[in-house]
Amino acid sequence: MMSTADQYAVVGNPIEHSKSPEIHRMFAEQTGQKLEYRPLLAPLDGFRSSVEAFREAGGRGLNITVPFKLEAWEFASQRTNRAERAGAVNTLVFYPDGRILGDNTDGVGLIADLTRNHGLVLAGRRILVLGAGGAARGILGPLLDEGPEEIVIANRTAERAEMLAESFSNLGPVSGCGFDALSTREFDLIINATSASLEDSLPPLPGHVLSSDGCCYDLMYADKPTAFVLWGREHGALKSLDGLGMLVEQAAESFKLWRGLRPDTTSVIQALRTS
């Protein structure tokens, strides 16, 4: 017999290690929503055809992960303001009238984890963002919305940081530089948005760049503490956190877009930490 549950998926390449199916299964169970959510591997040159096939088979929505967030942005027939600012889409909603809405829930997911789950205040704080790639672009708008004193973007390739800062300068005090320019600076919150943790390495940070009661946050997460989370602990961070909470919070925002209600995230984060 054919399944009558609404169909959702996360599309990426690779995709087998994604935690999103497990997260959405827990959300569905908790809220009593009848839906199925699966991983969808798209060929590197086959994002559009894979997504079209999923939609034509009745799919209701998708999450999008590496390396397809830019293609998803192009694929959407309309986009939210935050997706427009991020230049990338991590959530698609397929409406019965044929419209395809593209949103980006990564940035709000990070803010929810920092402020609701960990009680951090971002207003008036000095924030350092490491990296100037897609993840950094996705979080800058929501971070600036919180009213920090300033945001500095530091990147291996300094020009990318400068260009990224320039494109967000209408939203608040943000500047870009290379890592060498950090030697005389101090920040209350350092967010690692580089992919250095994937290679278990660290951006070259001066030791005193974190203020005495400062916090560290790595967008990446792993079963063991990342190199950056360890760096934070070694340098006296009040909190040194990984990105698992952000992953669950961005998923909750996607779930809300699709189903109209926001699931409880605390129990899901706890379950993933202990699994």
Ligand SMILES: NC(=O)c1ccc[n+]([C@@H]2O[C@H](COP(=O)([O-])OP(=O)(O)OC[C@H]3O[C@@H](n4cnc5c(N)ncnc54)[C@H](OP(=O)(O)O)[C@@H]3O)[C@@H](O)[C@H]2O)c1
């Ligand atoms: N928790 C979540 O929900 C979530 C959501 C989105 C992304 N992420 C994570 O965010 C990270 C970045 O993703 P992305 O999409 O932004 O990647 P990306 O677009 O490829 O950008 C990578 C960035 O990392 C820098 N970089 C790479 N290796 C480095 C090294 N060894 N030392 C210093 N800088 C280095 C690059 O610098 P150059 O410009 O000089 O090359 C660039 O700024 C990934 O680890 C991803 O898993 C997490």
